[in-house]
Amino acid sequence: MRALAxxxxxxxxxxxxxxxxxxxLFGASFFYALFYPTPYMKQVLRDLPVIVVDRxxxxxxxxxxxxxxxxxxxxVSSRASDLDAAQDSVRAGVAGAVLLIPKDFERHVLRREPAxxxxxxxxSYFLVYSTALRAINGVVGTVxxxxxxxxxxxxxxxxxxxxxxxxxxxxxxxxxxxxLAGYGTFVVPSVFILILQQTLLIGIAALRVAEREAxxxxxxxxxxxxxxxxxxxxxxxxxxxxxxxxxxxLYGFPMRASWPDVIVFLVPYFAAVTLLGLAVAELFDRxxxxxxxxxxxxxxxxxxxxxSFPLEVQPGWVRALSVVLPSTFCIRGFLQLAIxxxxxxxxxxxxxxxxxxxxxxxxxxxxxxxxxxxxxRSEGTAPGAELVPGS
Amino acid sequence: LxxxxxxxxxxxxxxxxxxxxxxxxxxxxxxxxxxxxPIPLAGALLLTGVFHxxxxxxxxxxxxxxxxxxxxxxxxxxxxxxxxxxxxxxxQDLGQAQDLVARRKVYAVLVxxxxxxxxLLHQRAPRVTLLYNEQYITAGNLxxxxxxxxxxxxxxxxxxxxxxxxxxxAAAAQAAAEPIRVDARxxxxxxxxxxxxxxxxxxxxxxxxVAGISAIYVVGRELRDSSAGEWLEAAGGSAAAAWIxxxxxxxxxxxxxxxxxxxxxxxWFHIPVRGHLAFVGLGALAFSLATKxxxxxxxxxxxxxxxxxxxxxxxxxxxxxxxxxxFPRIAMSTFAQVWGGFVPxxxxxxxxxxxxxxxxxxxxxxxxxxxxxxxxxxxxxxxxPRMGxxxxxxxxxxxx
Numbered sequence: 116m117r118a119l120a121x122x123x124x125x126x127x128x129x130x131x132x133x134x135x136x137x138x139x140l141f142g143a144s145f146f147y148a149l150f151y152p153t154p155y156m157k158q159v160l161r162d163l164p165v166i167v168v169d170r171x172x173x174x175x176x177x178x179x180x181x182x183x184x185x186x187x188x189x190x191v192s193s194r195a196s197d198l199d200a201a202q203d204s205v206r207a208g209v210a211g212a213v214l215l216i217p218k219d220f221e222r223h224v225l226r227r228e229p230a231x232x233x234x235x236x237x238x239s240y241f242l243v244y245s246t247a248l249r250a251i252n253g254v255v256g257t258v259x260x261x262x263x264x265x266x267x268x269x270x271x272x273x274x275x276x277x278x279x280x281x282x283x284x285x286x287x288x289x290x291x292x293x294x295l296a297g298y299g300t301f302v303v304p305s306v307f308i309l310i311l312q313q314t315l316l317i318g319i320a321a322l323r324v325a326e327r328e329a330x331x332x333x334x335x336x337x338x339x340x341x342x343x344x345x346x347x348x349x350x351x352x353x354x355x356x357x358x359x360x361x362x363x364x365l366y367g368f369p370m371r372a373s374w375p376d377v378i379v380f381l382v383p384y385f386a387a388v389t390l391l392g393l394a395v396a397e398l399f400d401r402x403x404x405x406x407x408x409x410x411x412x413x414x415x416x417x418x419x420x421x422x423s424f425p426l427e428v429q430p431g432w433v434r435a436l437s438v439v440l441p442s443t444f445c446i447r448g449f450l451q452l453a454i455x456x457x458x459x460x461x462x463x464x465x466x467x468x469x470x471x472x473x474x475x476x477x478x479x480x481x482x483x484x485x486x487x488x489x490x491x492r493s494e495g496t497a498p499g500a501e502l503v504p505g506s
Numbered sequence: 507l508x509x510x511x512x513x514x515x516x517x518x519x520x521x522x523x524x525x526x527x528x529x530x531x532x533x534x535x536x537x538x539x540x541x542x543x544p545i546p547l548a549g550a551l552l553l554t555g556v557f558h559x560x561x562x563x564x565x566x567x568x569x570x571x572x573x574x575x576x577x578x579x580x581x582x583x584x585x586x587x588x589x590x591x592x593x594x595x596x597x598q599d600l601g602q603a604q605d606l607v608a609r610r611k612v613y614a615v616l617v618x619x620x621x622x623x624x625x626l627l628h629q630r631a632p633r634v635t636l637l638y639n640e641q642y643i644t645a646g647n648l649x650x651x652x653x654x655x656x657x658x659x660x661x662x663x664x665x666x667x668x669x670x671x672x673x674x675x676a677a678a679a680q681a682a683a684e685p686i687r688v689d690a691r692x693x694x695x696x697x698x699x700x701x702x703x704x705x706x707x708x709x710x711x712x713x714x715x716v717a718g719i720s721a722i723y724v725v726g727r728e729l730r731d732s733s734a735g736e737w738l739e740a741a742g743g744s745a746a747a748a749w750i751x752x753x754x755x756x757x758x759x760x761x762x763x764x765x766x767x768x769x770x771x772x773x774w775f776h777i778p779v780r781g782h783l784a785f786v787g788l789g790a791l792a793f794s795l796a797t798k799x800x801x802x803x804x805x806x807x808x809x810x811x812x813x814x815x816x817x818x819x820x821x822x823x824x825x826x827x828x829x830x831x832x833f834p835r836i837a838m839s840t841f842a843q844v845w846g847g848f849v850p851x852x853x854x855x856x857x858x859x860x861x862x863x864x865x866x867x868x869x870x871x872x873x874x875x876x877x878x879x880x881x882x883x884x885x886x887x888x889x890x891p892r893m894g895x896x897x898x899x900x901x902x903x904x905x906x
Contacts, residue, residue: 135812146820154842160834198674205693207870208856229681231689236691239863241703242834244649252688259686266682279631283668284581284661287633288650290640291607301643356595404537406815407723410823411545411715414708415552424700425613425645428562433555447610454641459606461767464609 118334122342125334126322130346133325135402139318144354146363147310154438155299160246161213164192171342173221179232179258182212188250199328205237212236212247224262242298257349264294292369292455300368304454305422305437305446307358311351312388312442319347319392320405325491327487329398336484340477344386352378359453380445380452380462382468387441390476394483420446478497508657513526520742524751527740528724538723541716542759549712550767557701565645567614568595570603577623581634584660587618590652603637613645614638616653626664644700664801683877694863701775703865707855709767710818714851717760717794718822719815721801724756726811729896732903753798760794761787780865789857789871796850797822799885806892809890810905825851831859853877 130136167180184191192210195201215233223230226330234251236244260281267277293300314360334342359377363370370381392405418424419437426434437443448465453458459466532539571583573580586593595612597603603615617635619625625632636653640646665683666676674682695702728734741748765787772779779786800821805814826832828846835843835852846852853874858865860874896902 135816138813138816142821143816147824148819151824151827154833154846156837156839156842157837160837163836164835167816202693204868206860206864208859216645224685227678227681227685229677230686232686234688234690235693236690238695238698239703239859240831240834241698241834242837243884244692248688248690251690255686255688259684262685263682266685276888277631279629280668281665282631282661283626283629283664284657285631285633286636286654286657286661288636288638290646290650291637292639292641293642293643294645295641296640296647298643298837300639300825302595302832319723385721401537403812403815406812407537407719408543408545409821410719410815411541411549411712413823414826415549415556415710417558418553418708422642423644423704424556424559425562425565425642427565428559429556433552433558450641451608451610455608461605461608 119341119345122160122334122338123345124342126343126346127349129322129326130318130350133322133402136318136322136325139314139321139406140350143318144310144316144383145357147314148307148354148358150304151310151365152299152303152362155297158297158299159213159295160242161187161247162190163188163243163250165189165212165214165247165250166210167191167194168196168198168201168213168215169194170218171216171220175221175224175258176216177253179214179216182254182290183250186250186254187433188246188253194368198353202235205235209325210237210239211243212242212251214251224250226299227266238335250481260474275359299366300454302357302422303368304450305417305420307362308384308446308449309413309417309420309442311354311385312356312416312445313409315347315388316392316395317353317405317409319343320396320399320409321387321402323393324399324404336426336481336488340390340393340484344389347389348385349384352381355381370453372452376452376459380448380459380466382443383466384445387469387472387476390473390480391441393480394476397483397487416440416442417446419443422446422450438468442468446462446471507509509883510592516743520740520744520747521754522752523740523742524737524748525755526753527737528752529637529718531796535723535727538720538727541720541723542763544715546712546763546767550709550771553705553708554701554771557705557775560701560775561697562644562648562700563589564592565590565649566594566612567591567616567649568597568603568612569593570597570600570615570617571618571627572665573622575623577626578618581618581657581660582616582620585653585656588652588656590648606639607639610639610770613642614649614653629668694859699775699777701771702777702830705775706768706858706862707772707826707851709771710764710858711826711829711851713760713764713767713818714793714797714849714854716763717756717797718801718818720756721798722754722805722814722818723811725805726814727803729805729836729903730776730811730905731811732900734897734903735900737899745897747896749893753802757791757794757798760797761790764790764793764905768858777862779862781871782868783861785868785875786861787860788863789875789878791855792875792882793850795882795884796878798851799882799889800848800850802893803885803889806896809896809902821849825849828852829855831855848881850878850881853881882905 130140165183168178169176180191183189198215204210205213213235220230232255234248236247238244262279264277267280272280290296359370419428419433420443444465448462451462558643566848569582571582595606606612607615615637619632622632637648638646638650662683669682692698727736738748741751801818804817808814828842828849829852830846835846856874857871858870
């Protein structure tokens with residue numbers, strides 16, 4: 116036990132002493148947590164510029180234009196007569212969509228003939244086309260429902276009966292957990308989990324390489340691993356509290372889990388990442404190599420977790436590879452607990468998977484470090500000596 | 507050779523000597539080798555895998571039928587036939603619905619109320635509710651849009667029959683059921699393909715990380731190893747030749763990497779290039795120069811390999827978020843808009859959108875191209891005062 120306490124204290128000292136590990140393991144998460152959400156502070160796209168090409172020039176076409184301008188998602192940036200020129204503006208990225216109200220539009224409506232408006236939306240940006248179409252469909256749907264109700268009223272029905280007849284089934288879509296479809300709420304929690312993984316992985320690998328070169332360790336292996344796990348857990352639980360407590364409330368992201376649940380859930384995550392970092396450190400000849408090799412990993416890791424493009428449609432081999440990464444399971448389980456308000460037992464699958472990773476990576480780190488220790492001892496040299504040339 | 511007069515020293519032979527030296531150094535840095543080759547290839551392969559399906563179909567949903575009549579079963583069949591959904595569970599109560607959603611077994615639950623059939627027949631407009639998981643925005647939006655369409659089509663068919671029963675013609679009945687329709691056309695990506703809509707920026711972002719980090723590494727390593735003197739010597743004492751020889755192979759490599767990865771991605775998903783491929787190549791060159799300049803700027807002023815790598819990862823790592831592809835720049839905070847403006851990826855993605863997806867005129871794409879050139883130039887000019895000194899001043903070497 117005393118060896119464990121010594122290793123724990125020694126790891127903390129080491130982290131503080133080395134400027135690089137201090138920056139990676141303390142500073143980076145802190146900085147990223149404040150920096151990363153800045154694009155998403157407004158959460159949703161509002162007042163997207165839309166061009167209206169009104170060839171009808173009637174009261175009804177003007178009403179649609181006015182209502183569209185007043186809608187949350189869109190604002191009518193200009194009124195044009197030339198459809199091609201309007202489409203060129205979409206092509207140039209100046210406007211997000213064009214709404215064309217054709218000639219004789221109101222006449223068709225009054226004569227009870229099918230009437231259409233045409234919407235051209237820029238689908239090269241998903242949020243642009245979906246916002247534009249939601250705004251246009253909402254306005255046109257409301258105008259259209261008003262027209263049918265007035266017609267039915269004309270046949271002698273009461274207001275209420277007319278409204279029911281116009282829509283024989285009422286459809287209500289009820290968004291759960293992220294009711295405004297806020298982009299920040301969607302992406303930031305998962306990215307925070309990923310940031311914790313990346314900084315810890317890179318930081319602990321750098322620490323391990325530096326330590327290997329210094330050859331200061333004379334403690335038993337289990338105590339050394341345990342001491343590292345304790346130190347990183349302590350620091351990273353702190354990061355977790357800062358990110359999911361302070362930063363979440365600063366930027367207004369929801370937090371539906373209790374703190375004990377969050378901490379209990381995250382502990383095996385930090386352990387798995389730490390052990391993985393200790394094992395992969397063997398691949399690196401210099402402390403900074405971990406940054407070089409692992410910096411490019413974050414984007415694929417985020418998308419393999421299935422938060423954006425659904426997991427269910429990702430091919431089997433991608434899903435098989437994704438189980439290697441602790442972020443895959445932690446993102447899933449954390450979203451369940453913190454955002455979706457699941458009970459802990461409902462997130463048990465993800466938590467269990469993290470513990471399996473802890474067991475696997477403990478064994479891996481053990482084997483790798485034992486091998487290093489032995490080869491160092493048999494050669495009678497410092498463990499750093501047989502490193503790749505150029506170090 | 508006059509060290510103070512770099513122009514005099516530029517000769518093809520000195521540049522060639524630096525390039526030659528660079529190739530000899532490369533095998534000594536396995537991590538650099540990994541960064542240039544296997545890492546971006548593996549990343550691109552994984553991303554290609556992630557978006558393999560291109561569009562998300564048949565996402566799991568559940569149906570909670572409180573009525574259990576012929577009408578609700580018909581409604582469930584209408585909804586189940588929608589492309590985005592796959593009905594995987596018949597749910598008994600709301601508790602079970604909560605459980606399935608919380609366990610991520612289903613993305614949505616369609617609730618058909620008690621007395622649905624009776625209310626429908628009596629024209630009392632029964633209410634159908636879709637509870638959908640909007641934390642998973644992609645799945646949630648697809649499912650809600652598709653189910654809304656299915657329910658409205660079903661409702662429209664009912665309204666249509668009602669009107670027909672009152673003796674209207676088919677066209678008039680349709681017009682009566684839904685007097686005004688929106689004919690929506692999706693420009694530039696009609697199938698809402700996620701490979702081009704989201705995947706492309708991730709591939710380009712990957713290349714930017716490789717281009718930026720490799721620039722920092724190859725320069726920072728010379729300073730840390732105190733080998734900058736040798737480097738200058740190989741250039742015959744000319745700082746200009748030293749820098750040109752150093753960076754040229756990597757700029758060309760970035761260009762090849764970008765064209766291979768983006769080209770491979772487009773070819774794999776059969777995404778047509780509607781504009782000028784040569785212009786994309788020109789943009790990729792400007793992108794590489796801009797990224798390299800920023801990498802060099804960071805390295806020469808920080809003078810410390812590790813610090814430059816750290817700051818470089820902060821700049822290049824989250825670049826996708828600031829690029830405006832997944833979340834439009836007009837919706838961003840001012841800070842994020844300004845920051846994103848300095849990120850080469852932001853400009854390059856505009857160019858890629860214009861020339862690959864839109865087929866816009868070159869006049870439109872000239873803007874981002876010039877901005878990339880300006881970024882390269884400004885970062886280069888800011889780095890310039892220090893670029894000669896780091897080669898000659900041993901006090902700037904060897905920092906850990």
